[in-house]
Amino acid sequence: MQNNKDSNEAEAYQVRKLEITDKNKGFMELLQQLTVCDPVSDEEFQNRFEELKSCGDDHVICVIEDATSSKIIATGSVFIEKKFIRGCGKVGHIEDIVVDSSARGLQLGKKVVCFLADHARSNGCYKVILDCSDDNKAFYEKCGFKQKEIQMVKYFI
Amino acid sequence: MQNNKDSNEAEAYQVRKLEITDKNKGFMELLQQLTVCDPVSDEEFQNRFEELKSCGDDHVICVIEDATSSKIIATGSVFIEKKFIRGCGKVGHIEDIVVDSSARGLQLGKKVVCFLADHARSNGCYKVILDCSDDNKAFYEKCGFKQKEIQMVKYFI
Numbered sequence: 001m002q003n004n005k006d007s008n009e010a011e012a013y014q015v016r017k018l019e020i021t022d023k024n025k026g027f028m029e030l031l032q033q034l035t036v037c038d039p040v041s042d043e044e045f046q047n048r049f050e051e052l053k054s055c056g057d058d059h060v061i062c063v064i065e066d067a068t069s070s071k072i073i074a075t076g077s078v079f080i081e082k083k084f085i086r087g088c089g090k091v092g093h094i095e096d097i098v099v100d101s102s103a104r105g106l107q108l109g110k111k112v113v114c115f116l117a118d119h120a121r122s123n124g125c126y127k128v129i130l131d132c133s134d135d136n137k138a139f140y141e142k143c144g145f146k147q148k149e150i151q152m153v154k155y156f157i
Numbered sequence: 158m159q160n161n162k163d164s165n166e167a168e169a170y171q172v173r174k175l176e177i178t179d180k181n182k183g184f185m186e187l188l189q190q191l192t193v194c195d196p197v198s199d200e201e202f203q204n205r206f207e208e209l210k211s212c213g214d215d216h217v218i219c220v221i222e223d224a225t226s227s228k229i230i231a232t233g234s235v236f237i238e239k240k241f242i243r244g245c246g247k248v249g250h251i252e253d254i255v256v257d258s259s260a261r262g263l264q265l266g267k268k269v270v271c272f273l274a275d276h277a278r279s280n281g282c283y284k285v286i287l288d289c290s291d292d293n294k295a296f297y298e299k300c301g302f303k304q305k306e307i308q309m310v311k312y313f314i
Contacts, residue, residue: 031242038244048245059239079238082216085188085253087195088205093250096242121313128313131288131306145309149288152302156278156285 012068013108015115018061018075020049026071027063034098055079057123061096062115064108073100074108078116080123092120092128113143169225170265172272175218175232177206183228184220191255212236214280218253219272221265230257231265235273237280249277249285270300 018027023045031037040048052059057080064074076097080090094116099109120128131151132140175184180202188194197205209216214237221231233254237247251273256266277285288308289297 028241035242037242040241040245044245045241048239048241051239061241077240081236081250081252082205082208083234083253084185084197084202084205084218085192085194088197088201093238095238096240117311126312126314127310129288129308129310131286131308133306137307137309140309143311145311147307148310149290149308150294150304151286151288151306151308152294152297153284153286153305154274154300154302155283157283 012066013064013106013111015062015064015074015111018049018063020046022063022065022072025065027075030072030075030098030100031096033101034096057119060116060119062112062119064112066103071100073103074098074112076112076116078120078128080120080125086126090120090123090125092117092123092125094120094128094130097130109139110143113140117143169223170221170263170268172219172221172268175206175220177203179220179222179229182222184232187229187232187255187257188253190258191253214276217273217276219269219276221269223260228257230260231255231269233269233273235277235285237277237282243283247277247280247282249274249280249282251277251285251287254287266296267300270297274300 023042028037028039052061059077059079061075061077063072065071066073077095078092079095080092083089083091094113097109097112117128130140130145137147180199185194185196209218216234216236218232218234220229222228223230234252235249236252237249240246240248251270254266254269274285287297287302294304
């Protein structure tokens, strides 16, 4: 039955917040598909996890776990910047969106981005921003984003 | 004497961290030259100031005060994002750079950007990033930045 199938798929691809046990479910290997991501020790992972957790809703990392394989197959993060402009307004910054190469086409990226944007909105942000390559512009437009400025970078190492 | 003049100028345009009394020195009016910046009450200002102060080195707003007029004539901010990628690396995000229209040409913008980039570097960031308009690209190139990606935005209000 179509309804059961849809409901099973929805169940299989739920977005949730990162948990400390996700290190053993391929979270770091997934990030390696995004950029340079050296292995980190359990202690380093735990320390960073605790640091981020102490930020509460101001810095959230979400994941999608494949219920069948128990592997993390999508992730993204958002942190909330507190400003003085716009009546002491807040801005959500989305970072590090990645979907496992074997799980493309399932709209998981859109699910993650919507989850993070909703989080920013429900925490009082007046906008959410992100930086991406030209190649990914069309994807973010489908998520309701528009191009605004350019990103500049200065590397220290 | 040239040396005294230079030394006086350096004295007159020192970069320092935002202080709570800067609200009465034109800090909010300066931000109005950047974007929409509604007036905020002293209580709202103090609350936001304390929130940011509690972040310590992870979120710093700096200013330049004109020693003659006691007005804030330049500002900028940087916050440090903690990641899992790059061996639990950190990234500095520069925001809200503005120089008073009457103080252009004194290299104050560059001073502010260098202060914030140095802060990010000395706090262990592997890079510092910012978003700007095409019009400001040349200025940030003079500060050592290169264009990398594009910025996407989604407004909630």
